[in-house]
Amino acid sequence: MSVLTKSDSVVVSGQTPLFGTVTTQGSKNSALPLLASLPLFDEVEIANCPDLTDIHVMVDTLKYLGATGSFSDGVVKLNLRNIMNRPISEEFTNKLRASSLFLGSLLARFGEARVGMPGGCVIGSRPLDIHLNGFKSLGAEVDKGAGNITVTSNGLEGQFTLPLPSVGATQNLIYASVFSPSEVKLHNIAIEPEIFELVDFLNAAGANITFENPKTLTIRGVKRLNPIQFNVQPDRIEAFTLLVAGVATKGSVKVTHCRPEHLTAPLQALEAMGAKVEVGDDWIEASYIGPLKGIQVETGFYPAFPTDCQQQISILMALAETPSILSEKVFNSRFRHLDELRNMGAEIKINDNSAVIQRSENERGMIGCKVDSYDLRGAASMIIAGMVSEGVTTVQSLRYLYRGYEEFIEKLNRLGAEISYR
Structure with missing residues (x-):
């Protein structure tokens, strides 16, 4: 069934x-941020993805942006060369809070991202303030209005200390910094296993992300990421x-x-x-x-x-x-x-x-x-x-x-x- x-x-x-x-x-909490990073790529294959409604929503969102490919038998295989910088409407974001992670990846690829306010399980207040303050501290402009969040930047750089180790904010700021014109340093980051898997995934594709200690990482910008095959933990x-x-x-x-x-x-x-x-x-x-x-x-x-x-x-x-x-x-x-x-x-x-x-x-x-x-x-x-x-x-x-x-x-x-x- x-x-x-x-x-x-x-x-x-x-x-x-x-x-x-x-x-x-396969890990839901790893697969979702890996999928949210895919606007950074031209081509990717991710295996051991669990057959979950959240995974289907993420794949559907990527196809809405212009990706082509499939999700079957635990494998997401997508071509993203022709994706467009389309606003991600509440049609997608109301279903899934992880949709907010597209802010960072679209910002890195296109210099602008527009995403509707995220949904997901009602388990308490989960504001995006840390994400947005991080973008602003690293040089981006942020506008919230009419149920949408818009972030624009010519390239992030500098340092930001997270007031608390938010997993989502750590992920979003990593995506947004992969193509930085210089480097970005993030302090007090989340250290969940899913964060280390994301960094391994991006580095395997050519990113330059290093840990100074478990709570601080440095992202040195690269020009592009290479196609990759990867297994979810x-x-x-x-x-x-x-x-x-x-x-x-x-x-x-x-x-x-x-x-x-x-x-x-x-x-x-x-x-x-x-x-x-x-x-x-x-x-x-x-x-x-x-x-x-x-x-x-x-x-x-x-x-x-x-x-x-x-x-x-x-x-x-x-x-x-x-x-x-x-x-x-x-x-x-x-x-x-x-x-x-x-x-x-x-x-x-x-x-x-x-x-x-x-x-x-x-x-x-x-x-x-x-x-x-x-x-x-x-x-x-x-x-x-x-x-x-x-x-x-x-x-x-x-x-x-x-x-x-x-x-x-x-x-x-x-x-x-x-x-x-x-």
């Missing part, structure tokens, strides 16, 4: 443990989601073709809760070995605990024998799923961006019911919640799930879940 035609809800039969081995998809967030599903259902799941070093903080949290975690060069196995213990987790920028793993760990917290404290420090509206957990019986107290979570006082534990999905990671977490609850759970609004998980339901069913599309 195509990701574009899948049902918007599923029925989950609870209390079925998961056992087995599953392979990680494994998805660390999907890997953790599947591991949580195994532990939550009192089973054992081994995730292969992944990079354990990208998940240090989340794996430490699993171990602290009482799960058994084993790690190899390219695999991780997490197993339930006894009652879970409450812990304290605070999200932050890499290498801290990722905000994209917060909703998944909250399911384990709702099963633990002792209370947990969950603090969200990156986004200000990422606790909406906790209301759904409450409806299923979990005991949760929320104070601003912190929550105390503990298991249901009901001896039967959480009870299945109809729940909604409010964002991408919340959708996956509600499915896991359904698998650990008594009875049947209907999870709605799965359009969010398909933005970031490829064949997620199918993978869970192969591991022993009982989930059916409605």
Whole structure:
């Protein structure tokens, strides 16, 4: 079934443990910024791209700009020699926040970029101020009006220190500087694995980007980038989601073709809760070995605990024998799923961006019911919640799930879940 035609809800039969081995998809959070950089190229082939609605939107946007080619069997193959500097309207940007990354790549190629205000999951305030202030500090002119952002420049140069290590702003400023007439130095950059993959990708095509230290990089402008073939790295967030599903259902799941070093903080949290975690060069196995213990987790920028793993760990917290404290420090509206957990019986107290979570006082534990999905990671977490609850759970609004998980339901069913599309 195509990701574009899948049902918007599923029925989950609870209390079925998961056992087995599953392979990680290509990284959504790497593939999207790689695709957003493609206006810098004439020709490119990117493999291991996950079949997600977000990826389709990015490819459609590139074709709207004039790219030709295809996305099939995990490979995006595009010719971009004849792309045009067309405004990217809200038709595209309302669907996907990563569309804002076209500002940097179009600016570098054409000296001007116009993009509609970005959309995506509603997980809190995510202003583009750092992106735009960075452009201005490096010599560009920025105009915001009538729902559009326009950036113009004859070439960026100079230095900029990000007030906080925004992943998107780091990516956008890297794109915009690749063809700089001299050099650009960026300080306090994001250091997520996806940033290093982007730099590797651009350097492999002929860019000149070097790290002075993990938080500072220098971009020396080049005239052009060469055609390139590249493989997207494994998805660390999907890997953790599947591991949580195994532990939550009192089973054992081994995730292969992944990079354990990208998940240090989340794996430490699993171990602290009482799960058994084993790690190899390219695999991780997490197993339930006894009652879970409450812990304290605070999200932050890499290498801290990722905000994209917060909703998944909250399911384990709702099963633990002792209370947990969950603090969200990156986004200000990422606790909406906790209301759904409450409806299923979990005991949760929320104070601003912190929550105390503990298991249901009901001896039967959480009870299945109809729940909604409010964002991408919340959708996956509600499915896991359904698998650990008594009875049947209907999870709605799965359009969010398909933005970031490829064949997620199918993978869970192969591991022993009982989930059916409605």
